[in-house]
Amino acid sequence: MASLDIDTPWICTSSESFDDSLNIHIEEVDPTDTLEALDNWKPVEHSSRNIPKPPPLPTKTSKTTKIQRCLPGSCSIPKETMGLWDTLFKEGHAADVQIITENKSIxxxxxxxxxxxxxxxxxxxxxxKPRNGIRYIKIPGVPYDAIYVFVRFLxxxxxxxGEMKKFVLHLLVLxxxxSVPSLKKVCVKLLEEQWLNTENVIDVFQLARDCDAPRLSIACLRMIVKDFKTISLTEGWKVxxxxxxxxxxxxxxxxxxxxxxxQERLRKIEEKKIYLQLYEAMEALLHICKEGCRTIGPRDKVLKGSQVSCNFPACKGIETLVRHFANCNKRVRPGGCSQCKRMWQLLELHxxxxxxxxxxxxxxxxHFKMKxxxxxxxxxxxxKxxxxxVISAKHAWGPFMIKPSAFS
Structure with a gap:
């Protein structure tokens, strides 16, 4: 083969010579000529002077572009390629396997x-073992149309x-x-999003367990737990x-x-609400005793009147409790007053x-600190x-508190 001259243009000026260069044809080759050529082949020696030096390796500080990071996991299949494989299946050109279905269709x-x-x-x-160059597979117990959809997907x-929705259960089993995980993923997603209901959830749940589809099993179990009264009356549950x-x-x-x-979750939610109310009560109590609110507060403060709005949600209740505590005659007697006991506990908690x-x-x-x-x-x-x-409830509430904590 002649070597290419560097000074020669790549495209020839003559149209005839360009057409001749694309005159590609296939010829039958004698194997003995090929072996003889391989035996006589010798590597061509090149002068190291003409070989350019390779570029330097990238340093650690070089930044990898977003396109380079996406290349290993990227996959773009043109529609023409998918159509080509689909056509190969539908026409069965040069097929060497025959799949026999339940009704003896092929x-x-x-x-x-x-x-x-x-x-x-x-x-x-x-x-x-092939017979006359053809291998045979029989898939019993599955309709012909379902096997057709299955093999087409392969x-x-x-x-x-429409066919996927109609034969989704058969396709999940197949x-x-x-062992076709890509088809299994499609079936599971379709069953979760469009197929499940109270009438078939028991059947799908059993099939999901048999077919090792944990995601679908969890989705079915959640539906059963959520609407157990209705599902327990279905025919699927009885069977x-x-x-x-x-x-x-x-x-x-x-x-x-x-x-x-x-029930436990609801109990904890209610418990947190109570502890949060106690913290708000502590905030409101400190607010009244330190700054004053409306018409109640310390003697060294000039109050602005009842028309002023208060930012503490528990302030109104604490104000009522404080006024009662100041004027109640039962608080020091045995047994005492329930409202005064509550106020007493709030003071000790503070x-x-x-x-x-x-x-x-x-x-x-x-006084309470000393006791x-x-x-x-x-x-x-x-x-303790x-x-x-109470402090945990306050921290759990976090930025939603109206006023920052004064006790931390």
């Missing part, structure tokens, strides 16, 4: 495509939406049996109860457990949360737990 296929698309089919085809990953009583017991336990978690009792303007703050060592260990533990719960 779907032609190709050995290489099936082996690449499904490891299960590959193992089966490799062990089978070729081009294409499917018709994708699991023949499942007769055929698989162990599964029924498992579902009942799941429903009971979910209900218990719901003292346990206050970090400056010597300068605090809340009544009895320093703390006299409490029993049991009472002291209860108070209450204080920690």
């Amino acid at each position: 779907i032609p296929a190709h050995y290489s495509v099936l082996c690449v698309a499904s490891p299960v089919l590959r193992n089966f085809l490799q062990q089978s 070729y081009s990953s294409c499917y018709d939406d 994708s699991h049996s023949y 499942m109860r007769r055929a698989n009583p162990r599964l029924e017991q498992e579902l009942l336990e799941s429903v009971v457990e979910a209900d218990s978690r719901k 003292s346990r949360m206050c970090s400056e009792p010597d300068h605090c303007k809340v009544p009895l703050c320093r 703390m060592p006299q409490h029993s260990r049991k009472d002291e533990a209860k108070w 737990l209450l204080v920690s719960k």
Whole structure:
């Protein structure tokens, strides 16, 4: 072969010579001539002077572009290519496998495509013996149309939406049996988003467990727990109860457990609300005793009147409680008054949360601090737990608090 002259233009000026250069044809080659040419072949020696130096390697500080990061995981298949594989399947050109369906219909296929698309089919085809150059596979128990959609997906990953919805359960079984995860993912997504209802959820749940589809199983279980009363009256539940009583017991336990978690969650929410109300009460009490509010407050403050709005939500209730506590005659008697007891507990809770009792303007703050060592260990533990719960509720509420904490 002649070497290319560097000074010669790439495109020839003569149209005839350019046309002659594209005169490509296939000829039959003698194998002996090929072997002789290989035996006589010698590597061509090049002078190192003419070889340009390679560019320097990229340094660690070089930035990788967004396109370079996306290349390893990118995949763009033109529609023409998918259509080509779809046509290959539909026309069955040079097919060397025949798939026999339940009604003895035949779907032609190709050995290489099936082996690449499904490891299960590959193992089966490799062990089978061809007859007249054709291998045979029989898939019983599945309608012809469902197998047709399945094999078409193996070729081009294409499917018709109507056919997919019609045979989605059969296709889920086929994708699991023949290990086609891409088709299995499509079936699971369709069942989750468009197919599940109270009438078929039990059947789909059992099929999802058999086909090892955990995502679909969880979706079915959530629906069963959410609408158990309706689903337990369906025909699917009755059939499942007769055929698989162990599964029924498992579902009942799941429903009971979910209900218990719901009740516990609601209890914790209500508990947090109570602790948050206690914290708001502490804020309002400190606000009244330190700054004053409307018509109640310390003597050294000039109040602005009842028409002024207050930013503390618990202030109105604490104001009523303080006025009652100041004028009630039962608070010092045995048994006392329930409202006064509540006020007494709020004052003690404030003292346990206050970090400056010597300068605090809340009544009895320093008094309760001095009496703390006299409490029993049991009472002291209860108070410490209450204080920690109130502070935790405040921190959980975070930026939604109206006023920053004065006790942290």
